[in-house]
Amino acid sequence: MSKKVAGIIIGSVLLLTALGVYIAVGSLDMGTGTSESQQDPSDGNVEQTAGVEMKDDGDEAKKVSKGGNPFGEEVKTPLSEKLMQQYIHAMSHQKVAAKEKWSFFEITDERIDYLLNQLEINQYKHEGTYKDILTSWKEGDFSGAVSDHNKVWRIQEGTIGKATSLLSPKEEEVYLNKQKTEKR
Numbered sequence: 001m002s003k004k005v006a007g008i009i010i011g012s013v014l015l016l017t018a019l020g021v022y023i024a025v026g027s028l029d030m031g032t033g034t035s036e037s038q039q040d041p042s043d044g045n046v047e048q049t050a051g052v053e054m055k056d057d058g059d060e061a062k063k064v065s066k067g068g069n070p071f072g073e074e075v076k077t078p079l080s081e082k083l084m085q086q087y088i089h090a091m092s093h094q095k096v097a098a099k100e101k102w103s104f105f106e107i108t109d110e111r112i113d114y115l116l117n118q119l120e121i122n123q124y125k126h127e128g129t130y131k132d133i134l135t136s137w138k139e140g141d142f143s144g145a146v147s148d149h150n151k152v153w154r155i156q157e158g159t160i161g162k163a164t165s166l167l168s169p170k171e172e173e174v175y176l177n178k179q180k181t182e183k184r
């Protein structure tokens with residue numbers, strides 16, 4: 001066999017192996033705790049998390065009755081640990097720069113209050129972390145949003161999408177407008 005044919009065969013095997021690994025890693029489910037959540041890349045605002053489809057369609061929080069889930073979802077309360085993490089994680093995307101962002105919920109006082117209330121009615125392994133983050137946000141302090149995002153991201157054993165910096169007010173406005181445009 002010539003060197004050229006052997007090189008083509010070896011190259012093909014390596015390419016197929018790399019493709020297989022890429023597909024395997026991409027198919028990991030959030031429920032395993034080994035990957036960030038998955039989503040349909042055609043919709044920047046939908047993801048599958050712990051068996052619950054998450055979608056933020058802007059005014060949804062205003063449509064939910066008092067005491068209901070302001071994330072617009074029918075889920076049992078108290079929230080599961082994974083869902084608590086995902087809500088905080090998805091909201092933090094409004095404030096941080098990261099190479100990948102696969103989920104989004106706009107930060108609202110109603111959503112923060114809802115999550116703080118969940119901390120009162122349930123016990124969570126990382127309750128102190130969630131309370132610190134949500135209390136800061138409730139006070140309007142987002143200066144630690146990069147750290148907040150990355151704490152939850154590490155708890156979720158994230159491997160892609162680490163937050164690198166705070167968005168400027170202008171960058172945040174652009175991001176929010178993009179999210180609203182993509183929902184239409």
